Amino acid sequence: MKKQKEFFLKASNFGGNFTWGVSTAAYQIEGGHDSDGKGQSIWDKFTENPKKIHNGENANTTCNFYNKYKEDILLMKSMNINNYRFSISWARVLPNGIGTVNEKGLQFYNDVINFCLAQGITPWITLYHWDLPLALEEKGGWTNRTIIQWFSEFTTLCANSFGDRVKHWMVLNEPMVFTGAGYFLGVHAPGKKGLKNFLPAAHHAVLCQAEGGRLLRQLIPDAQIGSTFSCSQIDPYRQNKRDKKTAIKVDALLNRLFIEPVLGLGYPTDDATVLKKLQPYILPTDMANCKFDFDFIGIQNYTREKVKYSLLVPYIRAKIIKASTRNVKTTLMDWEVYPPSIYNMIKKYNDYPQIKKIIITENGAAFKDKVVKGGIADTDRLNFLQQYLNQVFKAKKEGLNVHGYFVWTFTDNFEWAEGYFPRFGLVHIDFNTLKRTIKESGKWFSEFLSTKN
Numbered sequence: 001m002k003k004q005k006e007f008f009l010k011a012s013n014f015g016g017n018f019t020w021g022v023s024t025a026a027y028q029i030e031g032g033h034d035s036d037g038k039g040q041s042i043w044d045k046f047t048e049n050p051k052k053i054h055n056g057e058n059a060n061t062t063c064n065f066y067n068k069y070k071e072d073i074l075l076m077k078s079m080n081i082n083n084y085r086f087s088i089s090w091a092r093v094l095p096n097g098i099g100t101v102n103e104k105g106l107q108f109y110n111d112v113i114n115f116c117l118a119q120g121i122t123p124w125i126t127l128y129h130w131d132l133p134l135a136l137e138e139k140g141g142w143t144n145r146t147i148i149q150w151f152s153e154f155t156t157l158c159a160n161s162f163g164d165r166v167k168h169w170m171v172l173n174e175p176m177v178f179t180g181a182g183y184f185l186g187v188h189a190p191g192k193k194g195l196k197n198f199l200p201a202a203h204h205a206v207l208c209q210a211e212g213g214r215l216l217r218q219l220i221p222d223a224q225i226g227s228t229f230s231c232s233q234i235d236p237y238r239q240n241k242r243d244k245k246t247a248i249k250v251d252a253l254l255n256r257l258f259i260e261p262v263l264g265l266g267y268p269t270d271d272a273t274v275l276k277k278l279q280p281y282i283l284p285t286d287m288a289n290c291k292f293d294f295d296f297i298g299i300q301n302y303t304r305e306k307v308k309y310s311l312l313v314p315y316i317r318a319k320i321i322k323a324s325t326r327n328v329k330t331t332l333m334d335w336e337v338y339p340p341s342i343y344n345m346i347k348k349y350n351d352y353p354q355i356k357k358i359i360i361t362e363n364g365a366a367f368k369d370k371v372v373k374g375g376i377a378d379t380d381r382l383n384f385l386q387q388y389l390n391q392v393f394k395a396k397k398e399g400l401n402v403h404g405y406f407v408w409t410f411t412d413n414f415e416w417a418e419g420y421f422p423r424f425g426l427v428h429i430d431f432n433t434l435k436r437t438i439k440e441s442g443k444w445f446s447e448f449l450s451t452k453n
Helices: 042-046 065-078 103-118 147-162 175-183 195-219 241-256 273-281 340-350 379-397 440-449
Strands: 019-023 083-087 122-128 168-173 224-236 296-309 318-321 358-362 370-372 375-377 402-408 427-429 436-438
Touching (some): 019 358, 065 436, 083 402, 103 122, 122 147, 168 195, 175 195, 175 224, 195 224, 224 241, 224 340, 224 358, 241 273, 241 296, 241 318, 296 340, 340 358, 340 379, 375 436, 375 440, 379 402, 379 440, 436 440
Parallel strands (some): 019 083, 122 168, 168 224
Antiparallel strands (some): 296 318, 370 375
16 A cells, blocks of 8 residues: 655645535535425436436536535544635526526525534635526526526525525636536537537636625625636647747636636737637626625646647647656546646635635545555545645745635545546545445544644
8 A cells, every 4th residue: 555645734734714525526425316396407318328427427416515515514524624615506496597497406505504604613605616408508597698697596596595694705617617518529518519609608607706705795795706617737748939828828718717807907919819809709798797896716737737839739739748647646537646736726806805714625536546454545635635735835824815725626526527436525426336435645634634723
């Protein structure tokens, strides 16, 4: 077994106001895909095609959090975790996306929220974590500008239903990923491809991001409101002019496209000229409406990417060089283990004076777990978390604007197109029996959190 490296930090080193928690997403853990009046989401539909998902798997049952939420929340409490980020399944509360409300769906989330609070766990709600109601996708989904109204109806329902007890909110989860993978590459639901789908989907997501923030601020004036952004350090593969220019372009697309309009800076069209093609979708008041003064932004970092110029790739002329070909340590997702990436991304977003507060809303890793005498030895994950936390602490110590850290994820789950192959959890799930077992990384994190005071 690999030896664990020495780690000297305590949670208390980060200060008493630093927020520690875990993150999950509705579709990945809930199951109950058609229980109690829930409508279909784009992921329910997408997974019906076995060719789209590793081993033809789906999340119809997954962790069965829908029926086991008390067990999981009590497990969280036993692990000293007192902040829990989860998302609302839009199709569970509004089966058709708009119109008739599913009271049983609302009741489920009320029960989760109330049980969290009873256990001393603070709920953090993400409104949209990729599971658009299928009924809305059939009307064009994120490519249809009317989604601003649909999303406003969903946001209003959630704010009015839960806002008396939930004071921490995130509007969208990683819009670059759900628009890029879902509407440009077609590898995630709903499986659409091409710029003609990606550009309107991206612009409408930016508008919904700000409109969701405005509605939450109006309906829950005492709430802390944020939105989350995927980010990776982007480095040139070679130190030549073309690769360096390519890295700037890819950084603009992956790390700046969704945050800069919110900050009132517009789209980064100078560095990524393909974004000039957004113009036909932008109405006269749109850029003013893209702006919102969030209380915090969530950044979600796992790795860095190396890119090189490629004439063969349409539109962006850039190619990401796979980590597995670069002789570096990788995770099961073929992501490079590169701890300085999280420090560099905190520093990058810290340079925007408009950002009030940064919270790491996801960080974690998938590795092969070993079952040893009934326990789960996951030294690679444990080392990963410690190495990345060292970098977060470095940022904190230097006075950078970072105020919290949430591990992705609490339990192993359905990992989108990768199915059940990559496990990210602090808690192992046997998907045959649904038995929960705290991994070594989970035991360590629990012990680490016990040093908060």
